[in-house]
Amino acid sequence: MPELPEVETICQDLRTCGLIGEPIRGIVVTWEKTITPLSAEEFSGRLVGRAIARIDRRAKYIHFTLDDGQNLLVHLRMTGAFSIRESRCAMDSHDRVAFIYADRELVFHDTRKFGRMTLCTNTCGIFGRLGPEPFDPTLDAEVFHQKLMSHRRMLKPLLLDQGFIAGLGNIYVDESLFAARLHPCAHADELTPAQASNLLMAIRLVLRESIENRGTSLGEGDGNFHSDGRYGSNATRLKVFQRTGSTCPRCSAIIERRVVGQRATHLCPRCQVLS
DNA sequence: AGAGCTGTTACCAA
DNA sequence: TTTGGTAACAGCTC
Numbered sequence: 001m002p003e004l005p006e007v008e009t010i011c012q013d014l015r016t017c018g019l020i021g022e023p024i025r026g027i028v029v030t031w032e033k034t035i036t037p038l039s040a041e042e043f044s045g046r047l048v049g050r051a052i053a054r055i056d057r058r059a060k061y062i063h064f065t066l067d068d069g070q071n072l073l074v075h076l077r078m079t080g081a082f083s084i085r086e087s088r089c090a091m092d093s094h095d096r097v098a099f100i101y102a103d104r105e106l107v108f109h110d111t112r113k114f115g116r117m118t119l120c121t122n123t124c125g126i127f128g129r130l131g132p133e134p135f136d137p138t139l140d141a142e143v144f145h146q147k148l149m150s151h152r153r154m155l156k157p158l159l160l161d162q163g164f165i166a167g168l169g170n171i172y173v174d175e176s177l178f179a180a181r182l183h184p185c186a187h188a189d190e191l192t193p194a195q196a197s198n199l200l201m202a203i204r205l206v207l208r209e210s211i212e213n214r215g216t217s218l219g220e221g222d223g224n225f226h227s228d229g230r231y232g233s234n235a236t237r238l239k240v241f242q243r244t245g246s247t248c249p250r251c252s253a254i255i256e257r258r259v260v261g262q263r264a265t266h267l268c269p270r271c272q273v274l275s
Numbered sequence: 276a277g278a279g280c281t282g283t284t285a286c287c288a289a
Numbered sequence: 290t291t292t293g294g295t296a297a298c299a300g301c302t303c
Contacts, residue, residue: 002282002283003282003283006282033297060283075283075284076283077282077283077284077297078281078282078283078284078298078299079282079298079299079300094299110298111298111299111300112281112283112297112298112299112300113297113298113299114283114284114297114298114299115283116284151290151291152290152291153290153291153292157291157292160283162283162284169282169283170281170282170283171282216282241282242282261292261293262292262293262294263282264280264281264282
C-alpha cells in the first residue's frame with residue numbers, strides 16, 4: 001500500500017510525535033527477518049542509548065538519521081506501519097519491532113512480514129540504486145523526455161521501476177497515466193516531448209493531491225493506520241484505480257482492468273488510446 | 276475448504 | 290536490456 005504520498009505522510013506524523021532527540025531505552029524484536037542481516041542483539045546494541053536526530057523520506061523509504069550518524073532505513077513494503085503506544089502495552093500478534101522510550105514505544109507493525117529495516121553507516125548502497133525523486137527540480141520536462149527516450153519498455157513497468165523514477169507504485173502509476181491520457185502499454189521511446197511533459201506534470205499533480213489528502217487508504221486493512229491512527233482520504237479521489245466497471249469521470253466510458261507486466265492495471269479505453 | 280487475489284521488491288533465468 | 294517467473298507472507302474474497 002504505501003507509496004510516496006503515504007510514506008511522506010507517515011514521515012510528517014513521525015516528525016511531530018516528539019520522539020526526535022529522545023534516547024532509545026530498549027528494543028524488542030519479535031520477527032528477526034525484519035532487521036536482516038543483523039541479529040536482534042546487534043541491532044539493539046547499535047541503537048539503544050541513541051536518539052533519532054531527523055526523519056526524512058527518500059522514495060518509499062523512511063530515513064531515520066541517528067544522533068551518532070548511523071542511518072536506519074525502513075521500507076514498509078505491502079503492510080508495514082508505525083504506531084505510538086503507551087509503555088508496556090501488550091504486543092499485537094503482528095508487531096515486529098518495538099523501540100522503547102522512557103514514556104512510550106514506537107512500534108513497527110507488519111502483517112505480511114515483507115517490511116525491512118536496514119541499519120547502515122552509509123545510505124549510498126540503497127539510495128544509490130534509486131532514480132530521481134518526482135519533485136526533483138533538476139528533473140524537468142526535457143530531462144524526463146530524454147530519460148524516456150533511452151528506454152523502449154512499456155510505460156507502466158518503467159514507471160514502477162524505482163531505478164527509473166522513485167516513489168511510484170501501482171496506484172499512482174495508473175492514476176498518472178490516466179491523467180496524462182497515456183496507455184500503460186505505450187512504449188517509452190515513442191512519446192513526443194509534449195506527451196513526456198504532460199506525463200511528468202501528471203505524476204506531480206497526482207502525488208501532490210494525494211499528499212494533501214494524507215495518502216490513499218484502501219479497505220479496512222490494518223496496513224492502513226498511520227502513526228496517529230488517522231486515515232488518508234485520497235481513495236475517494238482516485239479516477240481509475242480499483243474503479244473497474246465504473247464510468248470514466250472524463251468521458252463516461254467504462255473503466256477497464258487488465259494485467260500489464262503482471263500487475264493489475266486500470267485504464268479508460270477511450271481516454272487512453274495506444275497510438 | 277480451497278483457490279486465487281493483493282498495494283512491493285529482490286533475484287534468477289532466458 | 291528487457292521480460293517473465295518465483296519467492297517472501299498473511300488475510301481477504303468468492
